[in-house]
Amino acid sequence: MVSNSEISSRLLELAGLTALADGSTNSFRARAYQAAARAVEELAEPASQMSQTALTALRGIGKSTAAKIFELEGTGRIEKLEKLRREFPPDFVEMTRVPGLGPKKALLLRDRLGATSVDDLKRAIAAETLRDVPGLGPKTEQNLFRAIERLGIGGKERRTPIIDAMRLAHEITAALSEVEGVERAEHMGSLRRFRDTIGDLGVIVAASGEHQAVADRFVSLPLVEETVAFGARKSVVLVTSGMQVDLRIVEPAQFGAAALYFTGSKAHNIRLRQLAADCGWLLNEYGLMDAGTQGVIAAVTEEDVYAALGLDWISPEIREDWGEIEAAAAGALPELIQEDHLRGDLHVHTDWSGDGRGTLTATVAAAQERGYEYLAITDHAEDLAINGLSRERMLEQREALAGLEGSMMTVLHGAELNIGRKGTVDYDPGFLAGFGWGVASVHSLFDMPAAAQTERLITAMFDPAVNAIGHLSGRRIGRRPGIEFDVDAVLTAAAESRCAIEINCHLDRLDATAEVLRLARDRDVLFTIATDAHDARELANTRWGTRHARRGWVERDRVVNTWPKRRFLEWVEEKRGSKR
DNA sequence: GCCGTTTTCGGCCCGACTGTTTTCAGTCG
Numbered sequence: 358m359v360s361n362s363e364i365s366s367r368l369l370e371l372a373g374l375t376a377l378a379d380g381s382t383n384s385f386r387a388r389a390y391q392a393a394a395r396a397v398e399e400l401a402e403p404a405s406q407m408s409q410t411a412l413t414a415l416r417g418i419g420k421s422t423a424a425k426i427f428e429l430e431g432t433g434r435i436e437k438l439e440k441l442r443r444e445f446p447p448d449f450v451e452m453t454r455v456p457g458l459g460p461k462k463a464l465l466l467r468d469r470l471g472a473t474s475v476d477d478l479k480r481a482i483a484a485e486t487l488r489d490v491p492g493l494g495p496k497t498e499q500n501l502f503r504a505i506e507r508l509g510i511g512g513k514e515r516r517t518p519i520i521d522a523m524r525l526a527h528e529i530t531a532a533l534s535e536v537e538g539v540e541r542a543e544h545m546g547s548l549r550r551f552r553d554t555i556g557d558l559g560v561i562v563a564a565s566g567e568h569q570a571v572a573d574r575f576v577s578l579p580l581v582e583e584t585v586a587f588g589a590r591k592s593v594v595l596v597t598s599g600m601q602v603d604l605r606i607v608e609p610a611q612f613g614a615a616a617l618y619f620t621g622s623k624a625h626n627i628r629l630r631q632l633a634a635d636c637g638w639l640l641n642e643y644g645l646m647d648a649g650t651q652g653v654i655a656a657v658t659e660e661d662v663y664a665a666l667g668l669d670w671i672s673p674e675i676r677e678d679w680g681e682i683e684a685a686a687a688g689a690l691p692e693l694i695q696e697d698h699l700r701g702d703l704h705v706h707t708d709w710s711g712d713g714r715g716t717l718t719a720t721v722a723a724a725q726e727r728g729y730e731y732l733a734i735t736d737h738a739e740d741l742a743i744n745g746l747s748r749e750r751m752l753e754q755r756e757a758l759a760g761l762e763g764s765m766m767t768v769l770h771g772a773e774l775n776i777g778r779k780g781t782v783d784y785d786p787g788f789l790a791g792f793g794w795g796v797a798s799v800h801s802l803f804d805m806p807a808a809a810q811t812e813r814l815i816t817a818m819f820d821p822a823v824n825a826i827g828h829l830s831g832r833r834i835g836r837r838p839g840i841e842f843d844v845d846a847v848l849t850a851a852a853e854s855r856c857a858i859e860i861n862c863h864l865d866r867l868d869a870t871a872e873v874l875r876l877a878r879d880r881d882v883l884f885t886i887a888t889d890a891h892d893a894r895e896l897a898n899t900r901w902g903t904r905h906a907r908r909g910w911v912e913r914d915r916v917v918n919t920w921p922k923r924r925f926l927e928w929v930e931e932k933r934g935s936k937r
Numbered sequence: 938g939c940c941g942t943t944t945t946c947g948g949c950c951c952g953a954c955t956g957t958t959t960t961c962a963g964t965c966g
Binding site for chain 2: 375381382383384385386387388389390392393416417419422423456457458459460461462491493494496497500556557559585586587588590591592593603607618619621623626627628629630631633634639640641642643648753860862935
């Protein structure tokens, strides 16, 4: 059976090649394939097993695409895709990935110079023959040369892990905030939507009066390596890490419209502009306006613009045209989780285990300062050879914790257990029963087959000592892919076992992934939002975990550490008293 | 290629910047 992700990537490839065939990345057919790919990605059931009627009922999939899905399922290929692949071989497609080289120029180079690969392109640039092609000149030659040199092949697809992008964004917005006349400087784009990886970093600045000083400051920041574009409203630079940063400067009265526009996603924006057009209005980065009189209808805040379009304000993390617009129109948006809903942290390390840095006292005090009602200390258990605590040390720690009692906050003595090859965890049942909380995580054997990983996770979930599964996939964004497992089976087991799935707050992890969280929407799955803090300051990482959870459409009541202490502790005990 | 209480044909979001042009096409987001 062909999986939805396979179908989706075939459709995306079809979109890319169709864009080449049509000479535009915005060709309607290319966009239609993109929309179809998105529709398939969002499906909970396998598209290849659905009826034609059910498939074509989905927005974005018509008869033609449905037929291609069945063709792929039946024959393992899509004839139209095969034909396009022959017309545009991989080397040529790779050439079109060079920034600044779109379908039109690429086809022109192929027709005029016979260039069909990046190597051909390099040779043409070196021989200075590119400038002889009508419509191209020495400047284009130079820009393409620099693009290849600087970004390499695939420059357009390069993505930066969110942790690096966030750091960069804060540095840039802090510097721009200091420029006189600047009222606000904020990151937008996929970083504000909290995607795991970021393509280009988008920043908007609201400034009254002179805009030039802002642009000047921007392109002269120390980390700027190269200025790609420099204009009154818009500038683009490449920074030392190779990331592209786009700056837009707007009037303060236009900030809402600009924020909406530059946060995207593109698909979300297109839907909004269609809604505007239906009312005879025009929506762009400067505001929502009457198409005829140009009179401004809304622009100051995002809420204003959404309200004028008849929509509730939509949280940036879910602006992907995943159904949020319909929900907002119906007043049926879910109550998404927010940071101030949290009443405790359930995955926290101290210096008792090797990689923690805060003392027990300092960690507990920091949690108390955050106003928490409960906290679980979860240092590594003994099977983690490097950092794990022996039984003796665990008992000592429990005693030390008892000495810290006396506050309103309940401190649970827990452990971060290691999920073994077969799904068993550290210690023995008797010793495990002594803990008040258990979070179990995969720390080893990342490359076992998916079926074995699935079994392993499910076994751990049903263990009475396991209240939650930590960082479900074990991924490190941009560095380690994480284990493969059957999402459907694991979510079903989570609902059945009443074991929570952790939403790990570390920017490096953000695990379980948003895709898994979204797929859990239709089931009775519980979550924790936990920091996995190794330092008291990291308790503040809840700000990341809650944004990630919102991207997964996680509602407040699904998150056990939003519950009042009594309800929370009852659930903990119920699970710990369960039988396999 | 998709879609439809104006439609089964004719629409399909909108604008900035660059380079190459002498008013606009290409690329990008």
